[in-house]
Amino acid sequence: MTSVPIAEELLLLVYDNESGKATGSRIGLDLGMAAAVLVELALAGRIAYADGNIVVADATPTGVPVADEVLAKIEANVPHTPAAWVQRLRHRLRERVLSDLISRGVIRDVDDVEQEFIHVHRYPSVDASVENETRARLAAALAGEGAPDERTAALATLIVAARMEAALGLSGEDAATAHQKLERIASGAGFSGGVDLEQSTVRPSVALVVIALGKAIQTALGTPRPVTH
Template sequence: MESPTETPTEIPTTLGEQLLLLSLDDESGAAKESAKVALAISAAALVECALADRIEVTDGRVTVVDATPIGEPALDAALALIVGKERPSSAKDWINRLKRDAMAEANAGLIAKGLVREEKKKVLGLIPVRRYPEADGSVEVAVRRRLDAAVLEGATPDERTGVLVALLHGAKLHRLAFPDADARRVAAAMETLAQGQWAATAVRQVVKAAEDALTAIIAVTVATTVVAGS
């Protein structure tokens, strides 16, 4: 099958912004699975830096090969932190470090691109909250179309779609992308795609490191939650 491609009119977005779009309720603007999504967005920033030939993974550590800014605020902020680190750290360390600002930076990007709008409200008249309802649904529709083609229809994904599938799979966010599909079928298809050869070797190494780190972090988080609640 032919690979799904982006339509000419689609607004360019980062993988982190695409992940956030999948998590936001279109009408209320509330985020689902926010803890996992923040981790996935952090992992996406690492992979985007690899896609731009700025970093690679060597002996399990993230190393800089080019410190030139990419031109996307959230990605440049992540790259600057990595460049400024005296000693290389693992993908897991970076995902944990970058998650603090991941959601805010992705939201800022979506607002700047006119895809969501910010609404400030107070819960119970006291607690201030921010919500990000949809302003332009064209990008989310295009992203979901590519995911459907790759995961449900068997189309060969392009590089960025393959990365997105791997990140969703690693963060256990299958239901965000495919809320109505058979969960087992989706998980199996995403597992197969995540192991595919849709990216250059250097990028695949970063994707694999990020995916493994996501799985490990989330497993620990779930275990800690279960123990705390027992």
Template sequence: MTSIPLAEELLLLAYDDQTGKATGSRIGLDLGMAAAVLIDLALVGRVAYVDGYLQVKDTTPVGDTIADAVLTKLAGDPPHTPAQWLQRLRHRLRTRVLEDLCARGVVKDVDETQLEFIHVHRYPTADQSYEVEIRNRLTEALTTDKVPDERTAALCTLLSAARMEPALKLPADQAEHAHRRLEAISAGAGFAGGANMEDSIVRPSVALVVITLGKAISAALGAPKVA
């Protein structure tokens, strides 16, 4: 199956298949999706982290409507830090991603009118195949010692930074192990400073983008609430 953008992967994990409603932190999801678009651009060599800023290295379109729009925006605007780009990109991004998923038949838009004038939209899954593939990749990454590919490693780090681990829907007895594995993948990829960049499972240029965006997400969300 052809891979889909990381932002779409995050959204499909966050939305309940049956109710079509987002679970977990909405701000965390929006920040994570904004970071995901930037990471996808880094994965194909379009952007890099240089001297504190995200900079465009190649303006060639990648063939994805949202990613190409973001690439054009990055190229045309003055340099901004990763944290600034997250805030500039997160607004309405989820709506655009949902529209694309609806157009391709991956989710469906259920418009429920309440009180005759309040429109509530739900987005239940219509095509399970994409999410099944995503969850299979994550299961392999989190339950085995197999080295994940760059995209899966980045996805794991985004899930942790955006506090979306509940979206994994793991039983309580597996959640703690999964959390430790997420941290191990992040460290092994150089995202948490736990690996020499030359020994990282991802390219240093990608690792720099992911680690700075992950830190920016964590800072934006603030300290986690103590249960």
């Protein structure tokens, strides 16, 4: 696992580079990040979806601390459903990933005091190269420049499932169009259950995990608001 973790990519997309303020739903972000850690493990061949549960396929550490901590938890517990793991993992995960990004000099913590005693933290970018690369990959995928790789397709799927389209900086008709394109990317990769896994552009073992996690996020968030043109 040498690529930037998808959970970090989601987080960086949500926090504005200049203001350091988050856009969109916090609960959507937390659920998306929890699912992203599990997707990361699936991409690395460490977990699988079997009999309705997330199970360990290979307990070898990945070298990514957050992912390895989750892998150890899954191995040490009785099997749980994707929905259960997303709920178990989402608490304080964002704070952990923010701390990691701060320690690596990717973002900084600005502690503002409002109304004389309320502390409000902002996280503007210090090194925007990671986020810029993520946005470039998503832009290429949305433009239809070839079939996205597994990671990019998984990222697009989680953005749709967690309703994080606002993080793309789009509004109105552009946001609605991007939503439809992201859904097509997810479907084409076999991540939405609409394509035979044998025809999917990704590994079936990964697709099964992403499909299950996408459904878990959508169930947790409830009925979505309609995306209008």
